[in-house]
Amino acid sequence: MEKVGVYICTGCDIGKLDVEKLKAVSQEFGIEAKVHPFLCSAQGIEFISKDLANLDAIVIAACSPRVKASLFNFNGKYVERVNLREGVVWSHEMNEHTQELAEDYLRIGIVKAQKAEKPEPYKQETSKDILVVGGGVSGLTAAIEIAKSGYKAIIVEKEAELGGFARKLYKSLPTSSPYTRLEEPIVAKLIDEVKKLGIQVFTSTIIESIQGQPGMLEVKLKQNGNTLNLKVGAIIVATGWKPYDATKLSEFGYGKMKNVVTNVEFESIAKNLGKKDVVFIQCAGQRDEKHLPYCSSVCCLVSLKQAKYVTSNGGNAFIIYKDMRTPGLWEDFYKAMQDDPGVFLTKGEVKAVKENGGKVVVEVANNLLGEDLTIEADLVVLAIGMESTMKGLYTIKEEFPDEKTVPYKHVYEPRLIKSAEEVEQIKQIGHILNLAYRQGPELPTLRYGFPDSNYICFPYESRRLGIYACGAVRAPMEISAAMEDARGAALKAIQAVELVAEGKTTFPRTGDVDFPNFFLQRCTQCKRCTEECPFGALDEDERGTPMPNPLRCRRCGICFGSCPERIISFKQYSIDQMSSAIKAIYVPDPNWDETAAEKFRVVAFVCENDALPALDMASMNGVKLNPLVRFIPVRCLGSVNTVFIADALSKGIDGILLMGCKFGQDYQCHFIRGSELANRRMENVQETLQRLMLEKERVRVVEVSITDWDKIAGIVNGFVEEIKKLGANPYKGF
């Protein structure tokens, strides 16, 4: 930006700084800074607004960018906030060093504004149609809701009929208060509604491939040997679940005795059940390290429902559970079923299932009756669990590391691949989406094959923009929950097609139109960017040159941090901008400045999502920091290029601190693996340090969560003390 205006606020104690000196800093850049005592007041805003016509970018030297953000918004003009309040006066003792800190921050701010460019949105002709994969309850609901919201939905179902598993149910759980009466399965109604709304349905159809990016996804369908082509904007994955393989449950007599069936099989015999006594064994092959370690959430409810099938035929139902899990309002249903005189319940462990004449005998230990219990019945029903239809599929490469690659720590269950043939074998299992994405053909999964979100706050977080999973493929759930989930995913899909139509990305940087540009002439095909992008936004050509898909991009800057050739930049977040900002820091030259020996300089790159707010909070809670440290916010620690570190060190910066989010399985990094990557890159940094003959302790990465403000002083001030012990960077003044 050429025309940069600098505005300094003196309110909230900022006036304690030497404002004249700050103005002098501005003059270094040929800009006459304007000073106002209360910049966020109506008069203050007016004070800035009257200059707007002559400005491209505005530098506000006042408070943290986290406050008054909507006030300092000038019709989308570039605004650079210089954090003098929380970042300087509130968090530091007032002295010469603090004054220099403020001056450096102003320099950084002005440089960043000057180096920023106006972004052009990536606008393409996009489709707003949404493809729903799977025609079960979740898929049908998603399609119906999409249609009702005024968008076109298309259903693809690999079976010949719609309805999925729900079609096989005899009765459904009650869905409304008082939760006592079983209901007719809703799936027939949903199928009718799909017909009524005229939603396009492809049955007996699989997806051959999906190419492109949200808003412009090219889908090849295969139906009875014919290939069909579609262009859609977003995709909902609702392929549901499969029952756990009960043949592995021979301990309960399954496969050995004809009177032992699964809860899935029981649905089909329920209609013509007759008067039978039935034992239900809960958690059969669930909550069990040998089988499924998780809880399928629905089986307690299902068995209670199936108990009703039994008692309404005059039989008795005996339910042996580990914990009765009927959370929330389902407790009402549990209560109703408890009240049924034909339902018998106890916690217990099934010791043996035996045959005795035409009957089955179940022995139950560790129950609530104080001694082992023997139940004679006509039938045993095993409450087996639900597995994701994605379980076992070849999903994305990071989940299948080979012997050469180091598995990512955020991946729960990396499945080490020994050979290319092994990959081929797994790929034979078949695919759902067949994405022609460089990183893999499916959605990444979290655990046990569920493509669930790792975020509690953002349950529809997807690492593939525009592709959202819902229903039992995502997590085990019952029908009403799956329908609710389908609506949530439908909203996200609609949101995605609307955002990408304007070239915008989704959260956490929702609305950002600036996307990374690649100066490919200098690309060395090292593939780091295509490998490291957490969102799979980059494909590759045969030579390994990245082929960006801006509409898949979430603007974290990890690619830009990964590139050793420095050829990736955003318009408003570029290598040049960041390098220049670092270079703008005034490092006293020991050759002519005698105070230089004391004036150590430390640069801290801080994640703007968690570490930066933590710094603000530390400041507001009266934490005092060493003024020798310059904090530079970054979009993600993964966007810190090792070049920045090399630049800083060769300029004479004494130490570098990188403050990012927690990583590993319970990662808090909003870009999944940014902070993990920052840690990995430290290996390269160590090489740089070696080359420069510097101590490796000069660079450190720390994990900081947003509420760690009490630890900030220890981390930051402690680091400065250690650097001081190492002594000054010998490159000062070169």
Next chain:
Amino acid sequence: MIADAKFAKEIIQAGGKSLKKCYQCATCGVVCPQSPDENPFPRKEMIWAQWGAKERLLSDADVWLCHQCNDCSDYCPRGAKPGEVLAAIRAKVVEHYTFPSFLSKILRRPAGILVYFAIPIIFTALYLAIFTPEIPEGEIVLGKFIPHVHVELAGFAVGAWVLLVAAISAYRFWVAINSQVSKVYEYEVKEGGEIKVVKSSARFLEYLFWSIIDILKHSKFQQCNKAKYRFYAHFMIFWGFIVLGIATLGDIVYLYVLGYHELALPITDPVKILGNLGALILLVGSAWAIVARFSDQRIGYGTYFDWLFLATIFAVGVSGVIIEVLRYSGSVLAYYAYLAHLIIVFTLLAYAPYTKFAHLLYRALAYVWAKSVGRELKS
């Protein structure tokens, strides 16, 4: 243990309507002022009842250590009313052990009310047919209508019957609660690594003595929190009976020691005063119990078994007072009231082993048992 769906349903029918509601949180045994630390009740009884663990329940003396204070039902988060369920189990226990069991089964059912009244009415009718007593003229003197000696003979006959039945029932019950079934569960509890040995019942009479003291003092009832009234009401009914018993003894002294021919005693006579006092205490106590049982639906309104007994006691008291009033007012209706009173007293006494009256026997034995095995809660 074998699940018995039928027996579970029987307990429900016997008044344990809410037993299925229990979800085994075990609040009941903790809030229960009577329940010991080891194998506390009534949580285990609740699940035994749910699963119809017949053998267990019938040999479980704990149900008799329950005084239906209803702290359990008050705090029960499910409205399972353990107090009520245990009362129903007790009814089933009485039904099971009381000899002969066919009569026991008949009398425990609401339809048994016909038999309940039919037998004394038939006896009375036979008596009236054989002896054809006539309503005497003049001052109301009940002995002129039906000679005391007849009443006494009938009383002895009933008493002998009751004692016989009680002895058989008590023996069966005692054997059951001391049987292996209950031993395994109740006492082989490791405490400090050692297995506690079941104490012998050699000191039976000593334990019985202390049990009777407990009963006279109502020391267990005193521990109730929620249904404090039960202590007072039961205490009054119990002592009302005792006072009436003493008055009856006084009557016998008058008749056979002092040689009175008639017992139309003046209202100022000490024995009469005692009798009236006993009747008053009994009436107030039973009326209180009746009213209090309607007070809290969360706790339950009681079972048929409870009501039959309570109503009979109340009727005994009311009919006695009616005779008294009619006699002093000189109405010949007093004789008819007397007949009715005798019939009601018969139902109270002759069926005692079959009705809730039997709790005196079973609970007393349970007290003895608790003392003998060291299960008694130290208060």
Next chain:
Amino acid sequence: MGGEILVIGGGIAGLTSAVEASETGYSVVLVEKTPFLGGRVAQLNKYFPKLCPPFCGLEILYRRMRTNPKLKFFTNTEVMSISGSAGDFSVNLRIKPRFVNENCTACGKCKEVCPVEVENEYDFGLSKRKAIYLPHTMAMPFIYAIDEFKCNKCGECVKVCKYNAINLNETEKTLNLKVSAIIVATGWKPYEARKIANLGYGKFKNVVTNMEFERLASLNGPTNGKILANGNPINSIAFAQCAGSRDENHLPYCSAVCCLASLKQATYVREQYPNAKIYIFYIDIRAFGRYEDFFAKVAKEKGIELIKGKVAKVEEKDGKVLVTAEDTATGQKIHKEVDMLVLATGMQPSLAENPIAGIEVDEYGFVREKPGIIPAGVAMKPLDVMFSNETATSAALKAIQFAKR
């Protein structure tokens, strides 16, 4: 002044539905009854199962709000009544005075001179605050507020405020909005533990609720995050599950979160006191779905004992809490003497006791959905944060079907 979608409640569910609907291109107005957004999650120390801080997600939501012109919010605002039907609702709002305006820079000078000290509801009364206050440093909006009922109008704050941000004469305003759809995300409040007579809350000092415990464990709480009983470190602690939940005498339903919340809180204790004894008394551990992993992880930790049996008796002895339950697995009564007892009290829907005219609720106070009136989060049913956000996203979808972009 109008919006297409009204969101009632500025807790996590309300924020999520408002942000999601507005990012889909619809104009949204969010109203919050209290002076600050964030709701109940802002009072939590960590979320299960990741043990991550709630402010992390709130920060992202707030940032998305700040940069979204389609989303407006009003704090200190109550919905008085709703009339009309889907696509055409008329809503009457009451905006209570904040007495502090947008000029506030949160410099904090006012707080220093304010002479009125009151119980801090953010910490459930475990700490004090001034009548002019910010509940915590992540507050949104980041503007002070004056407690209408506690302020004595002495005017000291007005004197020190350099920014002309305080007006003690501000009065209540009313506002009528026309909207197409209404998302009801009114959330919940902790069930009043005093009503559970046998658990000793309010009688014994070291019997606290799970929400109070969150505050005790939070860095911005009354003890700066140090869990203390009588000012001393904890050697033993008990958690009583279903305190008021699954209970006909209190909340008949299961609150769905308390098992996991207590398991999570056990990790707070473990983190601060590696040797403390931790007892969790439960009826059923409801760690459904993949929460089972979290349960398995915590249950494996040393010194955490899970006892199947509900705490039914609580006494106090020499400053310690005496807890009794029956272990139903062994059929023995268990007595534990602990430094602190945490009651896993349940969630009661806010509308149970404070209904809004025009919103229908069930017997427990949960909102019944009807066209255009859409519940989200715990206003709908007992849910944890993740499921609240799912319902909030789903609610956004239902809402946009009645609204115009």
